[in-house]
Amino acid sequence: MNLKIDLDKLNYINNTWLGNCFACSSTNHRGLNMKFFYDKEGISSYINLHKDFCGFEGIAHGGIIATILDEIGAWTIFALLKKIAVTQESNIKFLKPVFTNHMLKVEGRITEEHNSNITTYSIIKDGKDNILAECENKWLLVSAEILAKMSNININRINEMINRGLESL
DSSP: OOOOOOGGGSEEOOOOOOSOOTTTOTTOTTSOOOOOEEOSSOEEEEEEOOGGGBSSTTBBOHHHHHHHHHHHHHHHHHHHHSOEEEEEEEEEEEOSOOBTTSEEEEEEEEEEEETTEEEEEEEEEOTTOOEEEEEEEEEEEEOHHHHHHHHTOOHHHHHHHHHHHHHTO
16 A cells, blocks of 8 residues: 655645755755655655665665664754754664555654753654654754864855755744
């Protein structure tokens, strides 16, 4: 069973990232090109993995699954807390095969906040609402200045990206 999604009824998050992120950049033609939607509960994304992202034939590679779960966590923090964070730790459980060429729903929510430390819970579901993989991530909030130093992007461009992204929330 394939997911039927009316994307026009969802609250789209404007992705203004100027980089070449494998997970979310719309200009990375070899990437996942994830798009994100939000509500008060959390963040979601819908993705149909191309066969090029498999490990075993027809089954998504574990590293791709980890990337998807990590990315939804990062965007959950950005959308709900209006802040940027970097991954400190990931605990992923691969529960069932994640098949390529099937529409998947990815969800993220914040489970804990303590000063600059955030914990998120992310899942990948199939068209029957079965949870295929889940992840608890621990994050560290970072400033735009630190992000600029880490990514070698001018601080003004970082702030512009953040502000334009926040306008859609």
